[in-house]
Amino acid sequence: MSYFNVEKKVKEVKTALNESVDFSYRYFKRGNQKLAFIYLKSIIDGQLFSSAVYFPLQTFEGELSIDKLKNDILKAIDIKEVKEMDIIKEVLDGRVVVVTNFSKKLLSIDLLKFPTRAPTEPPTSPVIQGPREGFVEDMQTNITLLRRRLKSKDLVIDVLRVGSQTQTKVCITYLKGIANKKIVKEVTDKIKKIKTDGVLDSYNILVYLENRPESLFKQVGNTEKPDIVTSKLLEGKVAVIVDNSPIVLTIPFIFIEDLQNSNDYYTNHHYSSFVRVIRLLGLLIALIAPGFYLALQLYHYNILPLNFLITIADTTQGLPFTPFLEILFIFLLFQILYEVSLRLPSYLGLATSVVGALILGDTGVKAGLISPPGVIIVALSKIALYTIPEQAPQITVLQLLFIVLGGSLGLIGLISGLVYIINYLNNYDSFCTPYLAPYSPRIPQDLKDAILVDPIYFQRYRPKSFSPEKKERV
C-alpha cells in the first residue's frame, strides 16, 4: 500500500518554498520502497547528513519501516514524527523531513547548522574577575550556557514563535517554584500577543514587554552574560532568550540593577559597596553637574567660594554666548563628537578624538567661544555618564533637561526636576515590582544587595521586591 507519492510531495514542498535556490532533496529506493529527504541545504549539516542519515540507510539490509528508520537506522540525536502540514515549518527550521511511500508517518531529523561564533567576553560587560563567557546569536548555544550553570530540574524553558515572516524562537526561562507565577504569566501573555512580521533582535521583544513603552526609562533588564542571567533566575526573575540575539532580557527590572555589576560579586564586599557609591555619585554628577553649574553661575553665585567665582568671571568675560547657551553649545559639541566617534572606522575615530579634544576644545577656549570651566564641567558630566553605561542614553536626555531647568529656574528648577523624575519613577511598577526598590519603598531585606553590599552568606533570602514564590535561598 502506497501512502505518499514521494515525487509529488517533493514537488509540492518545492513549489511552496518558491523553488528556492537552497531547496534540496534526495531520493532513496529499494525495491518498491521509496523515500525522499527534503531539506534546505543552506542550513543543514551536509557531512552529518551523509554520515548519520544517508550512509546508515545505504548499509542497512532488510525491509524498511518507519520505526526501524527512527530507532535503528538513522543515527541523528533528535528524530521526531511530524504531521504532513508541518513539513514546511520543519524544513525552514533546518531539519530534514523524511517522506516515504510505505508509511503515513513523516520523520523530521534535526541537522541544523549555520555559522556561529564561539562564546567570547561581551564588549559591553568586561570583567576583571569572574566568568568571561558571553551569549552568542545562536539560541541553542545560549541555552547550553545556562544549562551548564543551572543543573536544576526546575529550570523551565518554554519556546514561542514570534514574527509572521521570521518565525523567531523566543524562550521564556525561569525557575519553577521560585519565579512568581503571575510574572511568568504576564510575560508569556505579552509575548503571545505580539503581532509583527519580524523579530530581528531581543530589542524588538523588549518594547512589547514594557508597561510604558513611551517612557524614557528602561523597564526591562538586559545582559550578555550567562552568569548574570543565572543569578537573576535564582532571584526569581524571568529571562527571555531571543534567537539571533546575544542579549537576554530579564524581568522584572529595577533601577538599582544598573548600579550593580558582575564584578561586584567576585570581589570583596567592602570594595563592591565603595564602587557602587562611586557609580551613584557618577550618576548624580552626570545628571546635574552642567545644570548645577549653570544655576550657581546665574542665580546662586554668592554661594561659590570667592576665588572660584573670580576664575569664572575672568574666563567668561567677553564670551559671545550667555552661560546657558555656552553650556548648551559645549554639550551639543560633545554629543556630536560622541556620535561621530561611534560610527567612524577606528582609524578615523582616533583622528576625530584628536580634532575634538585639541582643536575644538583648546582652540574654542583660545578663540573666546567657550570657557575652560564650562568645558571641564560638561566633560566631567560626560565622563561620569559612563560609570553606568547601561543608563547612558536616558541620562544624556535628562542632562539636557537639567541644563534647561538649571539655566532657567536655578536650583529650584533642578530640585523640582529631580523630584518630578522620582515621582514619575515611583508611579510605575515594573511587573508588580516598585522601580526604585529597595529604597522607595524601603524594603530592609533587599538592602543587603543594593548600594551597599553584604557578604554573600548574609544574603539568605531572595529579594522581596521580585515577590519570589520561594523566599529562602536554600
Place this chain on the structure above:
Amino acid sequence: MNKINVRQTGVIIVMCIFANKILLMPSLMYEQTSADSIFVLITLFLLDLAMLPIFIWLKNSYPDKKFYDILKDKLGVVITKIIYLALLCFFFFKCLLVFSITYVYFKQQIYHNEFIFMALIAFLPVINHAVLCGVRTFARTIQLFFGIVIAGFIICLIISLFTPIAAPYFFVSNASQFFSSLYNHVFSFGDFIILFLIMDRIEIKKGQAKHLYFYSLFAMFLVVTLFYLFYAKYQITAFMHNNALADLLVFSVQFNAIGRLDIIAMLTIMFITLFQMEIFNYAFCDCFVNIFPLLNKNYSVVVFDVLFCILYYVFIGRYETMVTSTLFWLPYLAIVINYILPLVMVLILIIRRRGEKKNKSNL
C-alpha cells in the same frame, strides 16, 4: 493596593510638622512671648499629639473606610460637605502660607528682581503631577529623600553651634501673652488632620502604630531644638529673622572658609517646601473631589492652580497682610479643624462603642 505603609505615613507627618514652624514662626512667636515661645510650641505640639491616638482609634474602628464616608454616615451630607470645605480652605491657606514665606526667602537669596512666578513655575507642575499620581507615589518620594532632608536639617542645627550662643531667658512672658500666642499660632499646627483625609490609604499592621509616635516625636524634637538654638543665637533680635533654619547658618565663621553654607539650608527648605505643597495640594484636591463628586481630580488640580496663582499674586505684594491673617483670622478656622473636629470624632467613636456594647448585651 495603592496603600502606604506606616513608615511612609510617618515621613508625611514629619514634613507636615516642619511646615511653617522652621521658617517664619520662631520669629513671629518671639515677638509675643520671647524665649517662652518654646513652651507655647510644646503646648501646641502636645495638643496636636493628642490627635494621633484619636486617629489610630478611628482607623482601628473603620479600617478601610474613607473619612468622608464616616462623617457622611454620622453627620449627614450637608455637614460633611461644610467640614470638607473648611478642610479645603485650611490646607489651601497652609500651602499658600508656606510657599509665600519660602518665596520671600528665595527672592532675597536667589531671584532678587526676577519674575515673581519663577519659583511657582518650577513647583506647580511637580506638585500637580504628584497629586495626580496619588498618595503612594509622593509618599515613596518623600521616603526616598527623607534621609537627605533630615541630614540637611541636622547639619544646619550643628553648624549653628559654631557661633557664640547663650541660653535664652525664660519665664519673661505673662499668662495673657502665653495664651494669646497659643491662639495666634494655632493655624500653623493641626498637622495630623492630613492622616484623617488619607486614612483609607494607610495600612497600619498590628503593633506598628508606635512608629507614628516615633516619627512625630522625632520631628517635634527637631523643631523644639531649632527654636532653642535660634533663640540662643539671636536672643532679643530673634524677631527680625524670617527664616529660622537658614538664619541658623549665618555668621558661622568657621565654615565660611569653604564657601557659603546657606546652600544646605536652601536645599533642605526647597525639598521640605516642595513636599509640603504636594501634601497640602493633595489634601485640597481630596476635599474638592468629595465636595464636588462629579468633578474628577484633574479639575481639582486646575482649580487649585488658578486659585493659588491669583491669591499668591494678590498676597505676595501684601506679605504683611497675609501673615497677619494667619495670626488673627485663620486661627478661627484652625480651632474648628484642629480641636473641634477630632472631638466630634471622639464622640462618634464613643457612641459606636456604646452601640457595640449594647448589641453584645442584647445577644
